[in-house]
Amino acid sequence: MFDRIARRYDLLNRLLSAGTDVRWRRACVDLLELGPPARVLDVATGTADLLVEALRRDANHRGVGVDLSEQMLRRGAAKLRRRRLDTRARLAAGDAEALPLPSASFDVATIGFGIRNVGNPLAALAEIRRVLRPGGRLAVLEFSQPPGWRGAIYRRYFQDVLPRIGGLVSGDAGAYAYLPASVARFPAPEDFASLMQRAGFTAVRWRLLTGGIACLHHGERPA
Ligand SMILES: C[S@@+](CC[C@H](N)C(=O)[O-])C[C@H]1O[C@@H](n2cnc3c(N)ncnc32)[C@H](O)[C@@H]1O
Numbered sequence: 001m002f003d004r005i006a007r008r009y010d011l012l013n014r015l016l017s018a019g020t021d022v023r024w025r026r027a028c029v030d031l032l033e034l035g036p037p038a039r040v041l042d043v044a045t046g047t048a049d050l051l052v053e054a055l056r057r058d059a060n061h062r063g064v065g066v067d068l069s070e071q072m073l074r075r076g077a078a079k080l081r082r083r084r085l086d087t088r089a090r091l092a093a094g095d096a097e098a099l100p101l102p103s104a105s106f107d108v109a110t111i112g113f114g115i116r117n118v119g120n121p122l123a124a125l126a127e128i129r130r131v132l133r134p135g136g137r138l139a140v141l142e143f144s145q146p147p148g149w150r151g152a153i154y155r156r157y158f159q160d161v162l163p164r165i166g167g168l169v170s171g172d173a174g175a176y177a178y179l180p181a182s183v184a185r186f187p188a189p190e191d192f193a194s195l196m197q198r199a200g201f202t203a204v205r206w207r208l209l210t211g212g213i214a215c216l217h218h219g220e221r222p223a
Pocket of ligand 1: 002043044045046047048049050066067068069072094095096097111112113114117118119
């Protein structure tokens, strides 16, 4: 599915969130308070937007992005070249549940709008914990479901309007119908925090972004 929508993925992100996704990714990287030089892993990197956001903060940061989708990675690689970040970053095909990376090799990890798509999120979290060094930190950015009457208005947009625009622009109606359905199935923030703890993370905390449209979780691999 992600191979099919890769061509219009970035455009649709900007369009459907009215540019807010850029601010969310900034908040995600801010949360990690990267001290230079940091070794950054971005899981389910897609077109590498989170990796770019992390690497542009300091010329000494280095990073790896992992994703299952060849077409998303192809676009991510082109983006890294355009931003002259390709000397400090590497993209690799791989599954979040079995990362093709050595243990304890990263200072920080991110996963943005990715964990919801993974077959076994607990296995993916455990893998991310494995490749982080002791004391290393993880930031998880994911959609959430805003509460209250504002949430009801937003759900209207998310379930009815967004799939139509997404389907028209991407040419793949199924992919943009999948988006609200997968968000509805995803655990509430407190339940996802418990899952992170089960995967062995400590210092687990979370906060809602933009009234609860998105949520940012933090966790640490114990020293
Ligand atoms: C919605 S995109 C998010 C991309 C990017 N992180 C961003 O912030 O825009 C979800 C990505 O997760 C990837 N993905 C889904 N399941 C995966 C898995 N098991 N392992 C690695 N990547 C996966 C998809 O290929 C897709 O590129």
